[in-house]
Amino acid sequence: MKRNLLPTLMFMVLLSPLAIDIYLPSMPMMATDYGVSHNQVQSTLVLFLFALGVGQILIGPLADRYGRRPIALFGIVLYGLSSWAGAVAENFEVLQLVRVLQGIGACSTSIVVFSAVRDCYNSKESVPLYSYLNGAICVIPALAPTFGGVLAMHFGWRSTFIFMSLYAVLVAAVVILRFPETRPANTDSSGPLYRWHRYKPVLSDGQFVFYAGACMIGMASILTYVSYSSIWLIGHLHLSKLAFSGLFALNASVNLVACFSAPKLVKKIGNRPSVIMALVLMLLAAILEALLQLFGPQAGMPAALGFMLPMILLCVGFAILLGPATSMALSGFGERAGTAAAMLGFIQMSGASVLTAVIQLTPITAPWAVVVVLGCTSTLYLVLMVMPQLKHCHQEKHG
Numbered sequence: 001m002k003r004n005l006l007p008t009l010m011f012m013v014l015l016s017p018l019a020i021d022i023y024l025p026s027m028p029m030m031a032t033d034y035g036v037s038h039n040q041v042q043s044t045l046v047l048f049l050f051a052l053g054v055g056q057i058l059i060g061p062l063a064d065r066y067g068r069r070p071i072a073l074f075g076i077v078l079y080g081l082s083s084w085a086g087a088v089a090e091n092f093e094v095l096q097l098v099r100v101l102q103g104i105g106a107c108s109t110s111i112v113v114f115s116a117v118r119d120c121y122n123s124k125e126s127v128p129l130y131s132y133l134n135g136a137i138c139v140i141p142a143l144a145p146t147f148g149g150v151l152a153m154h155f156g157w158r159s160t161f162i163f164m165s166l167y168a169v170l171v172a173a174v175v176i177l178r179f180p181e182t183r184p185a186n187t188d189s190s191g192p193l194y195r196w197h198r199y200k201p202v203l204s205d206g207q208f209v210f211y212a213g214a215c216m217i218g219m220a221s222i223l224t225y226v227s228y229s230s231i232w233l234i235g236h237l238h239l240s241k242l243a244f245s246g247l248f249a250l251n252a253s254v255n256l257v258a259c260f261s262a263p264k265l266v267k268k269i270g271n272r273p274s275v276i277m278a279l280v281l282m283l284l285a286a287i288l289e290a291l292l293q294l295f296g297p298q299a300g301m302p303a304a305l306g307f308m309l310p311m312i313l314l315c316v317g318f319a320i321l322l323g324p325a326t327s328m329a330l331s332g333f334g335e336r337a338g339t340a341a342a343m344l345g346f347i348q349m350s351g352a353s354v355l356t357a358v359i360q361l362t363p364i365t366a367p368w369a370v371v372v373v374l375g376c377t378s379t380l381y382l383v384l385m386v387m388p389q390l391k392h393c394h395q396e397k398h399g
Helices: 003-013 015-021 024-034 038-066 068-088 092-120 123-155 158-178 196-203 206-236 241-269 271-295 300-308 310-330 334-360 366-384 388-394
Strands: none
Touching (some): 003 015, 003 092, 003 123, 015 038, 024 241, 068 092, 092 310, 196 206, 196 334, 206 310, 206 366, 241 271, 241 300, 310 366, 334 366
């Protein structure tokens, strides 16, 4: 059913990573222009992701009530207008508000994308689609920092927000021309939009909560790495914007290959073993990062490589994790896919932003912040997955 949806969904899903990655090389420049600290500039990433998460519980029921297509168009328009507002924002507080609005707009399209997959494909079929969508998302970290760095050098950092606005116009045209309504006829959209009865079946499901949490710790690890990377490499180690973009693109390219290869791995070894493998890779990344910070170089490009190379393992683990974890979290909610996808996004995005914000409040330097978040969360989940009393939460459902 609707086998030609994937290219359109890929266009739509890129709005979120574009809003995160395209201005990463410009963050030190933005801090200087606005006269704020590096931590305050990092808050623009956290606010975006927090809004992306909180917006899910507001928008998800609307997608079930009114359909996927109008919600997608609403989100794209809001994203485009707020991106333009970011390009002309004269004070930092306005930029922070813009990032919140961007997050709400991006979350609308994100909900529609993942709901549409669940609308049109069963649990087994959806695993490769989630991985391919995550692979499309990984194209942006591979390309956007370099492109954003070039834009910033020639036209200033505000040009990156103008580009986001123009991309929203393109996505709106694609949705209008190519995206049909996918909401199933049996979608539960009766009663008040926001009530505990709507969310209770989702949040009462142990498997949903468990794998939504797995998605959250993966996203928290990636967000910590991303939010600290430009401040550490450009601000602390004094790399050029292009050198930073090259290193970031290297990791993102590995992630891209991993995302498109992950479906074959998952098909071969199964969902649960794939999640375990991903968590092990993430833990190894934390261990290697710690060892390089203790015994590796402390300045220049060698130190930058010491920070970035362990993140390749994180990127591969994250790529393997999201497909099976997302599929298992949503597998039991075909009749309320919009609400379930919304709750998954809320837990994943808002939870990750809170964890990242907490670590940013500490004086811990970038490499050790990544080690703490990545190492602690992956270890915790590996322990949970070997506890017999939680077996029912992480066994795969079929459907």
